[in-house]
Every structure is written in structure tokens, then in C-alpha cells.
Amino acid sequence: MSQVIEVDGLRKSFGRREVLHGIGFGVERGEVFGVIGPNGAGKTTTMRCLLDIIRPTSGSIRILGQDPGVAGPKLRRRIGYLPGELFLEQRITGRRLLAHYAAISGTVRPGRADELAERFNLDLDRHTRKLSKGNKQKLGLVQAFMHDPEVLILDEPTSGLDPLIQQEFRSLLSEVQRNGQTVFLSSHVLSEVQQAADRVAILRDGDIVRIASVANLREGAHRQIRISVTGVSPAELEVLLRDVPGLQTNHVHATGTLTDVSATHEGAIQPLIRALAPLQLADLVIEEPDLEESVLTLYGSATKHLAVDSGAGGRTQR
Template sequence: MNIIEINSLTKYYGKSIGIEDVNLKVFEGEIFGFIGPNGAGKSTTIRLLLNLIYPSKGSAKIFGKDVIEHGPEIREKIGYLPSEIFYYEKMKVKELLNYSASFYKGDHRKRIKDLSEIMELDLDRKIEDLSYGNKKKVGIVQGLLHEPKLIILDEPTSGLDPLMQQKFFDIIREENEKGATVFFSSHILSEVQELCNRVAIIRKGNIIEVEDIKTLRENNYKKVLIIGENLNKEIFNIDGISNLEKGDDEISLFYKGDINKMISIINKINVKDVVIEEPTLEEVFMHYYR
């Protein structure tokens, strides 16, 4: 089952493009990464999914239901953490969370207490006295207190220290194991690499790749470093090579294709050392943006 289904979704802001002809499917039970730099269209896509803004054209469904026609019903089952957190400054944390919980059926007091203990969040402090990182913790608890079936995270770890980030990742993994689907938007690629099953790369409002993490890193590209004297970069003039750089005694490049072709070229030259390895997701990502 597709938890999220986006078809030709487009949003224009006057003459500017927010996103254009975005098509995407997120499967039930997966942790799906949505990556791109600031301004690429990540938050616009999320706001359209949540029916906070209206599309210029196209459509989106969550749980098989149109997000505009069934917005309130859908949002009851969604936990959302926005990239920017704004709250009623004079309220205490527990007052805010209890108020948020009142919008959902059931008693969520134990859930609030348990999540707050994990995130080391003081429920008796006022919002105005919290640091940005602690306000982000409030947002995490608020987004998860009703045990949503779909968790949408927009740059969720900004402001969190490394220890809290790991605790947050553990919570997300646990929710996923219990059946929640996660849509994880970030520009911090190491986070996506650690958590996600599949990833979509968005560039200037357009999806340029949707792939599983393993395939994206391992099968598509290899990072090659050749060390030797009098190396001639012209010998590497074959399809599939990009990001070729020549130093004094080395050549580095990205290669997509049959690795045997690359090895046959290397065998023709006198080298001191050769390193062929999987690029990090960040290196693959930067390749798409060059």
C-alpha cells in the first residue's frame, strides 16, 4: 500500500517555482528520505501534503485519500515536526502538550511523560525559557504523542546535540518497528544514510532521482583514485566518468558503469596505487548538484 502518493504536484509562487511536476510514492512501513539543500522544495512539498497550502496543479493522497478533500481526517493520523518551531511563549511545556493532546482521542498523558523522559525535557518550564534545542524536543513530543501512523519530519534534528539526535533516531526506529511510516526531509545526508530505506533527491523543485540507499551508494557509482607519475587524464575519456580531477601525482573521479572497463584502462598505465570504493551518500548527492 502507498501511504503517500503524489502525482504531478506543482506549486508556483507567482513566477517562482516551489515544486514542479513532482511524482512520488512512499510505501507503508518504510523510512523514506527526502533530501535537498535549503530552497530545493522540501518544505513546500510537505506543506502541500498537509494541506497547509494549495497546489497550482496536480494532486496528493495520504492513506489513499485526497489531502484536500479529506484533510482533517488524514491529519488525525499524522505526526508532523516542522523545520521551525513557534509556540505560545507564556505556556508551560506540559500545558502546551496537554493542549495538543486534546485534539486527539484517548489519554496521552503517559505517552507524553515517557517521551519527555527520553528526550530529557522539563515539563514544568515555560516555553519562553527554553533554548532552541529544547523547543525542538517539545516539537518531537508533540508530533509523536498520539502514536501517528505517518510521521512527517522536516529538518528534525536542527538544534539537537549529538546525544539527543541519537535518542531521537532510536525513537523513530522504534515507531517504525511498531508500524509507522516515516517521511524524513533533511539536508544532512548522514542522517538520511543512517535511517532511511529509500531516498528521493529534489533539485530546484524537481525530483531528479528516487532510489534505495544501498543502490544509490553501491551500485550506481564508484569513487576511483589512481596514484602514479606522469598520469594522463585523457586516457579516461569514456562514458560514465564525472568529477574528474588531476593532481600532481594522482587522478580522482566518479565512475558509473561496468567496473571492468575502468580496470582495463588502469591496467594500461603504470600506477603506484589504486583505490576503488563506494562514495558516501553526500558525495553522490553533490554529484547530482554539479
């Protein structure tokens, strides 16, 4: 696959304050690439540089093989964009507003806007001033997707959406990915990126901490493990598990004929399974890590602004 987005040494300063410190990454064709970080990490600044809304201080950007700083409107028509702060004309219906966007963005196949509006349960004949935050966000998503762009750049795309519409959005992402479209999205909600993205860039204070697949990030987190075996004493079991890479035994105790172990494990699971294979297992519980723990570890003290749950009633760290 060829790279649709190429960023190298991207720096952006506002006055004396540098907010992007020479970041670089590439996004493959047909990939959903997520950028995650707390508010102020540089996610929106990166996106605005990609779209030539603001100019980089230094570094290079290429989208679909072109420099957005010189390619002009012809390139932008091949991109769908949802800003993080969506401002809509108030004295107009959603339908008329989409017609205005279509005149700018290019050809929209007949019925496409209505199809998307139906999926998002959005009434296009209501005036935008009467729309809730969630419905305004839906309208923004429709305008981003309706002309079937080759690249979608979406800043906090599920902000204000209820869980059912978030699920529909993820379904739409899967469809456009199968069509070969490329998606670059940002979020400060870990579970959103975990469910939607193929790869994730962790952005912290204007630097990329790590780029990895969701699976690789999970491998860097600790699994919680509980083991119950028969016919082995606590001391014998500790000796058997001592050389398993990445295994940290927390507690071992015997209850009748059973020996129970609680432990944490990091890395490949196969060595642990091989070590347990000769034993008489009564129970084995392996709690797979999610993206949250790995990212929180990478962030350290910066996590105070990083949301760790999504959906109604989700908890956040502030």
C-alpha cells in the same frame, strides 16, 4: 506493501513563480522516505501541500488513501507533523502545551509524552519561553510522536539537536518503523538522511532529480581504491585492469617488488574483485562512497547551499 503517500504531478505557484514543477513520488507503508535539497528547493512547500496547509496549484495527493484537501481533521489526527519553523506559545509549560496538542491530535496513551521527554532529556515543567532552540525542537518532536500516528511528516527534524539527541531520534525512527508507521522527512544535511532513510528523493529547484535507495545512490558515486601487488609490472597491471567496468586508473608505480595502483571505481564491485583474484595482493584498500558524493554530483552547481556534514563543528557549503 501499499503506498501510504501518493503524489502525482504536484505543482505549486506563488503568484507568477512556480516553486514545484509537477513532482511525483510514492511512499510505502513502514518506509522512512527522505527528501533532501538545499534551502529553497521546495521541501517545505511539498510538506505543506501534503498536510493541506497550502493548496496545490495542480496535481493530486493522497495520504492513507484520502485527499488531504477534503478529508479534514479526521485524517490529520492520523498524522504527526513537525514544522521546519516551530512557533510555541510562550506563557505555558511544555506539559500544558502537550495537553493542548493531545486534545487536537487525538488519544495519547498514558505516560507516552513523559517517556519521550525522558528519552530526549526534556523537562516538561519548564515554561516554553525559557527553553533553548534545541529544547523547543525536542518539544516539537514529542508532540509529533506522542499520539503514535500512522504517518509522520518531519521538516528538518534534527535542527538544533546535539549529536546524542540526534542518535536517540534515529533510534526512535527505527522503533516506529518496526511498528509499521511511515515517516516522510526532509533535510539539507546529507549524513542525516543517509543514516535514517530507506529511500531518498533529491529535490532541486522544484524538480525531483532522482529517487533511489541509499545503497543505489552510493553505487553511483566513485570509490577510491589503492592496490599493491607483487610479481606484476606496472604495464602488465594496467593491461589486466583495463577492461574492468567503471575503473579509472589514476597512478601506477613500482617500489621494489611491489606495484602500487591508485584508482577510482564506479558501479558493481564484483568485476574488480574477479580481475584481482589471480594476483598476489599485498594490500587492497576500497573506500566505500557515501551519499554525499553522489548527491553533490547530481546537484552540480546547486550544491553551494547544501550541507555536507552534520553534528557540532560540521562543515557546510554555502
